[in-house]
Amino acid sequence: MTKIALVFPGQGSQIVGMGRELADARPVTAEAFRQADAAIGYNLSQIMWEGPQETLSLTYNAQPAILTASIALYRALLQDHPEFEFVCTAGHSLGEYTALVAADALSFEDAVRLVNARGRFMNEAVPAGQGAMSAVIGMERALLAEICERVSAEHGPVELANVNCPGQIVISGKAEAVAHAGEVISAEGGRAKALVVSGPFHSSLMAPAADRLAEELKTIEIRDAKVPVIANATAGVVQGAEEIREALVRQVVAPVLWEDSVRLMLDQFGVEAFLEVGSSSVLAGLNRKIHKGVPTHFFKDLETLAKVETALKGESTHA
Template sequence: MSKTAFLFPGQGAQYAGMGRELTEAYPAARRVFQEADEALGFALSRLCFEGPAEELQLTVNAQPAILTTAVACLAVLREKGVPAGAAAGHSLGEYGALVAAGTLSFADAVRVVRQRGRFMQEAVPPGAGGMTAVLGLDAPAVEEICRRAGGAGVVEAVNLNCPGQVVIAGDTAALERAAALAKKAGARRLVPLAVSAPFHSSLMRPAGEKLAAVLADVPVAGLQFPVVANVTADYVRAPEEVRQLLVRQVYSPVRWEESMRRLLADGVELFVEMGPGTVLTGLLRKIDRRAACLPAGEPGGLEKVLAYHGEVG
């Protein structure tokens, strides 16, 4: 088995201009953007390359845009013969991991995540909920704070990202109460996230139910290599698990730190972060500073991945 794992980022990694240099440098990347435009029926590529940023940040656009940029990176590495033994994706990034493993076609995945984004946005009225990153407290402490703040509404620990970084989500009043308790408990910093809904909280269950109906019609093939699921922090090995886990993922915590520790324990030596940004590279360094992770969202990063495999291959 290859000791390389591909990682796919979630919402928040988007920026205007992403993917443009990839498509200029690699025909394989350009073909992925063309496929996305055809699958969605509008010029997603133009939105990625040119913005405007306000439109790109909308959940319904950001999710397919990030997935497309990540799969464009994947297409280049595949064409160059870079192997992977496993994959994982943060939130919507799990769709990219499943595309990499051959479980979902890219055209199906990009259509599903656009609808997923719409369902998640519609599940809670604008301004009624949100998300906040709590820095400097461990997960058990944050979970206890959420329990104490629960009298004001729903608030839950939803992204268990790395030591000292837990994202909470829920009703606005409960979120504010939890943030105040976290500050009192010694949190180093509280960072409200630029999202308009409490993703991965139980408030997203209606979105999960709508997504289940969409996924029921999507073909799911066998996995060419294991994918670590957000919900379980364990490998998905059978195609019949895929739909169920993707539905649960919408309203369940993302167990990212556990997922990375699973891959590290199983001998992964190199992590390659697909798509825009370096968020997952940063998280991995906080989980294990010895772990090797190369971001591949731009041609320069891709060339470093190719050089690494050229040296060890």
């Protein structure tokens, strides 16, 4: 049997209509959307299916929407393949919460409420316009970290936020500092592109959001995970309830170490294929740049569900 790692995408993969086809076709999937609406206290599914995109993309809507779509898809997968097993799981930023639901460390309803609150906390942590993020292409991590340290000393914090794959890193911090870092990056032969985001996520400026999330997490039951979960902030395994709680707080201010997480899953667990479950295939693209020899199958609708059969049968063709 192929050793499969189950992975879930994060914010940015939201799109109007996500999950609707499956909800119409599968009662088990439709139930996930009803549960999310009830947990969050408003009609999230209507926003997901009818938009507008601007409303769906608000951080406190996008985060529970992406989680809900991923879990709905995952339930459809389990309905067709109750024998499906994975050796470990991980998610990119917000996707870590989805991974914890799949690992039975968090209930789905609690996770929906948590990421809605997380989105609000992150949105309110820094006044609009004071923070920024940029994607950096074509620069080594060590050099970029040194540039960020140098710029931070003069212009305020700018830090690595997402270490996605070789040659693709996101920086985050004070708007002025991110802009100055972009100039230095260009001079050093890299390329920085400003991202359209509502705040400097995964930076030390998110400390107020982390503090509020820590208080929120005290009200939530967290169980020991049934399978190993790879934490974004450390690219290490978490499985006990308390270490999961600590990892979720730390994740708000720490970089998402996706490249390191993928390498850990390959090296420590001997992963032979990844299965991405969500409304996009963004992680499949990143994973190919990290290790071309290990396939990432993805499942985002009824059409791609059929293609996932190859992963479950242990074949190595790409979805």
